Amino acid sequence: MTTRMLRPAVSRIAGLVLATGLFAQAPAKLAFPEASPAATLKQRVGLTDIEVNYSRPGMKGRKIFGGLEAWGEVWRVGANSATKITFSTPVKLNGVAVPAGTYGLFALLGQDEWTIILNKNANQWGAYAYDAKDDVARIKATPVVNPYVVETFTIGIGDIRDESATLYLVWDTTRVPVKLEVEVVSIVVPQIEAVMASTEPKKPYVPAAMFYLEHNLDLQKAIGWMDTAIAAQPDAFYLVYRKALIQAKAGDKAGAIASANKSIEMAAKDKSPAKDEYIRLNQALLASLK
Numbered sequence: 001m002t003t004r005m006l007r008p009a010v011s012r013i014a015g016l017v018l019a020t021g022l023f024a025q026a027p028a029k030l031a032f033p034e035a036s037p038a039a040t041l042k043q044r045v046g047l048t049d050i051e052v053n054y055s056r057p058g059m060k061g062r063k064i065f066g067g068l069e070a071w072g073e074v075w076r077v078g079a080n081s082a083t084k085i086t087f088s089t090p091v092k093l094n095g096v097a098v099p100a101g102t103y104g105l106f107a108l109l110g111q112d113e114w115t116i117i118l119n120k121n122a123n124q125w126g127a128y129a130y131d132a133k134d135d136v137a138r139i140k141a142t143p144v145v146n147p148y149v150v151e152t153f154t155i156g157i158g159d160i161r162d163e164s165a166t167l168y169l170v171w172d173t174t175r176v177p178v179k180l181e182v183e184v185v186s187i188v189v190p191q192i193e194a195v196m197a198s199t200e201p202k203k204p205y206v207p208a209a210m211f212y213l214e215h216n217l218d219l220q221k222a223i224g225w226m227d228t229a230i231a232a233q234p235d236a237f238y239l240v241y242r243k244a245l246i247q248a249k250a251g252d253k254a255g256a257i258a259s260a261n262k263s264i265e266m267a268a269k270d271k272s273p274a275k276d277e278y279i280r281l282n283q284a285l286l287a288s289l290k
Contacts, residue, residue, distance in 0.1 A: 036079035043157040045165045048091060048182040050157065052105070054083035058152050064172040069109055074117070076127045077105050077169060078153060084122045092181040093118075093139045093167070103136060107169070107176075114141045114176050139178060146175040162214065185215055196225075205229040206239065209246060219250040237266035238278055244285055253289055260285050 034055075041052040057079040062068050069075050077083040083105040091098050093116065104122045108115040116139040119130065150170050159166040163184045169176045192208045205225040212222035226243040233239060244259035260282040267275040267282070 038080070041155055041157065043160070043165075045157065045160055045180060046162050046182040046184040047089060047187060049086075049088040050091075050167075050180075051086045052083065052155050053085075054078035054105075054155055055080040056153050059149075059172055065109060065174055066111070071109055071111055073109060074127045074130050075107050075109055077107050077155070080125070082106065082119075082122075082124050082126060082130075083155070085118070089182060093137065093178050094141060095179075095181075096137050096139045098137050101136075104130075106130060112142070114143055115139065116141050116176075116178060141176050141178050143174050143176045146170055146173045149173055185217075189217065206242070210242065213242075213246045213249060216249070219246055222246050223250065235266065235270070237263045237270060238274065240266060241278055241282055241285070244282065248285065248289060257286060257289055260289075 036055040036057040038053070038055050041050075041054075043050050055078045065071070084102060085105045086102040087098060087100050089100050091100075098118060101120075102122045103118040103120060104124060106117040106119060106127055108117060117135055118137045118139075120134045120136050121129070121131065124130070149172060153171040154169075156168050156170070157165050157180070158168065163182055165180045167178045167180045188211060192204070192211065196203055196208065206229045209222040209225040209229070212218055212225075223243060223246050226239060226246060230236060230239045230243065240259050240263040244256045244263060247253075247259055248256035264279050264282045267278045
């Protein structure tokens with residue numbers, strides 16, 4: 001058979017292949033929604049980085065505590081793999097000291113009291129391999145009634161301050177808060193003092209002064225640092241306002257009033273968009289000092 005005779009036959013075969021879909025594209029990979037989707041919570045509290053990796057089951061019409069999750073049983077605090085929690089520094093949970101590290105997070109469920117468990121076996125499925133001999137800390141926590149129903153199990157961190165926050169577990173109408181404390185002052189103050197005593201040309205006068213204000217430390221020293229910052233930026237009405245805050249907390253009412261009035265006068269002459277905000281802030285401070 002010649003090449004000329006083969007061409008129509010090849011054409012017919014190609015058409016047949018296309019018509020029957022023998023060389024059609026492979027179907028897309030089949031995927032289903034997760035029954036309990038994975039989630040990651042990351043939060044910095046003070047100088048501490050916290051990360052929680054967990055799966056989030058839903059109520060789906062089920063009775064949760066005392067039903068799906070039985071009283072007196074150890075729960076993985078989520079679904080699928082046991083929940084994992086990491087602290088970059090030592091912390092305290094409801095007053096219990098916990099070293100920096102990564103832990104499996106479990107809970108022993110009680111109607112009136114939960115025991116939050118940190119276990120050094122951070123990689124396990126569910127609570128089936130949980131062994132109390134690997135516990136690093138056990139923390140007593142009191143469940144409270146949540147004001148509304150939470151369909152999807154949630155771990156959160158709120159009420160964040162420099163040295164504390166609230167770690168909470170919430171599902172259905174149950175919320176379990178745990179006070180989380182971290183160390184900040186004993187770490188930051190020596191660093192501030194070392195920098196201020198050094199020959200470093202640029203020193204953190206403003207953040208150092210505000211840190212001392214917020215933690216009620218040496219307020220006279222904070223005022224001195226703020227004066228140095230103001231001397232370097234004599235038109236900075238926002239720094240004069242901050243000085244007024246420190247003076248007020250130090251009990252120097254007259255000094256605070258004078259600084260607040262000066263900040264208002266300076267801001268009124270300024271053309272920046274921040275001036276109105278600082279006029280309001282100073283007025284609020286003056287009202288609080290009456």
